[in-house]
Amino acid sequence: MTATTAVVLVAIVAAVVAAVVVITRRGTRPLTTTTERAVHAALSTASSAARPLRRGLDADSAADAAPHLRTLTGAHAVIVAGPDGTVLAVNGPADEETADFPATARRAIDTERRVLVRRATRSVVVQPVLTESAGVVCVLGVVTAAEPGPGLLGVCTEVARYVGEQLELAELDAGRARLDRAEVRALRAQxxxxxxxxxxxxxxxxxxxxxxxxxxxxxxxxxxxxxxxxxxxxxxxxxxxxxxxxxxxxxxxxxxxxxxxxxxxxxxxxxxxxxxxxxxxxxxxxxxxxxxxxxxxxxxxxxxxxxxxxxxxxxxxxxxxxxxxxxxxxxxxxxxxxxxxxxxxxxxxxxxxxxxxxxxxxxxxxxxxxxxxxxxxxxxxxxx
Incomplete structure (x- = not known):
């Protein structure tokens, strides 16, 4: 083997090794970033919460939505009450908070403002959910073991706004369905x-x-x-x-x-x-x-x-x-x-x-x- 041939073989081997390293690195490169995965998870959870809410608010839809609302807020527990303060659903351990929640919810309903209840080990953010057309349509209770800071309060506000939008869309859907039924009845009469x-x-x-x-x-x-x-x-x-x-x-x-x-x-x-x-x-x-x-x-x-x-x-x-x-x-x-x-x-x-x-x-x-x-x-x- 000549010296020239040996140099060529060494160069080819080096190139193959380099290509394998590049391919290996590309193969192990993550397809998405941590931020992208977090955004996807949040959007997926919001979509899961929207489906029951678009049926309108009752005990069944509140129970179906509550786990997803709890995930969105990162809360220890979530309580969902109707527009009169009656508890419709609870997700997570919150027996003590649930007992006196209706009275606190009515305060939030009357003032249309958030109420913060602090306890020895946990706190409850009582957030009224408002829409332009109907005022307060429900109340969210977010139970947290930590002191509610600006970040959590901001999350509660945004989640409440999202819930209100879904319930407003549900009412629009129901109104459209009622109108369609009325038009069919009118057509039958004609x-x-x-x-x-x-x-x-x-x-x-x-x-x-x-x-x-x-x-x-x-x-x-x-x-x-x-x-x-x-x-x-x-x-x-x-x-x-x-x-x-x-x-x-x-x-x-x-x-x-x-x-x-x-x-x-x-x-x-x-x-x-x-x-x-x-x-x-x-x-x-x-x-x-x-x-x-x-x-x-x-x-x-x-x-x-x-x-x-x-x-x-x-x-x-x-x-x-x-x-x-x-x-x-x-x-x-x-x-x-x-x-x-x-x-x-x-x-x-x-x-x-x-x-x-x-x-x-x-x-x-x-x-x-x-x-x-x-x-x-x-x-x-x-x-x-």
Missing amino acids: ISPHFIYNALTTVASFVRTDPDRARELVLEFADFTRYSFRSAGEYTVLADELRNIDRYLTLERARFGDSLDVTLQIAPEVLGVVVPFLALQPLVENAVRHGVAGRGRGRITIVAADAGTDAAISVEDDGVGMDPELLRSGDLGAADGVHVGLSNVDDRLRAAFGNDYGLVVETAPDAGTKVSMRVPKFRPGVRA
């Missing part, structure tokens, strides 16, 4: 009494001439009303909504006969899309009222198509149409109930999916009406 009267009249007309047909129509009417007045849920899947529309149209076709021509173009892949309950009924009912009933005959086309991330749904008639100025006025329910229920559906679509998902109405006098909507195939928090 289901045309003329349709109900006409459907029963149609059934009666078949009782003598075609009893079997009358029996079928009675069952269709029963299923239609059972679905329309069900109490479960603010949303449904498109397949169920279309099935109820078919019941409605079966009753109307029995009334109008060949004068009512209905075409359905439904893409199978959108049948599972979630839509607001009774979102299509007003569209189809108005199409029948203004497309057929006013003229004696007419054609209605119902389309549900796949549009990428959305489902595109439309109901079109070739009836009398309406003045577009009524639409530009911003009141879809104007003009003596013309297109009754459309404003309700428009509001519910926008509340559920955002302002990009309202109704689009194309119409003109004597030119028919086409009402379209787009519904996202998936939206977090919206399920049947």
